[in-house]
Amino acid sequence: MVQVKTKIIYNKKIRANFFHLAISASGIAKQATAGQFIEIKVCDGYEPLLRRPFSIHKLSGPEVHILYAVL
Helix, strand or coil, rough: CCCCCCEEHHHHEEECEEEEEEECCCCHHHHHHCCCCCECCCCCCCCCCEEEEEEEEEEEEEEEEEECCCC
């Protein structure tokens, strides 16, 4: 397992409740393929305790792109 601290490039709203997230993670982008999962820790504390799994939508150079819906 690789743990990388990344920066959010953008988080665009596509439609109601649907978003496109791009993060700068060259280490992950070199090893991953579209359809694989990454787990994102949303804060430095313990709340929430577990990371959130997201499927990789697209890889573009050092960027990892994720599509997600807010439920």
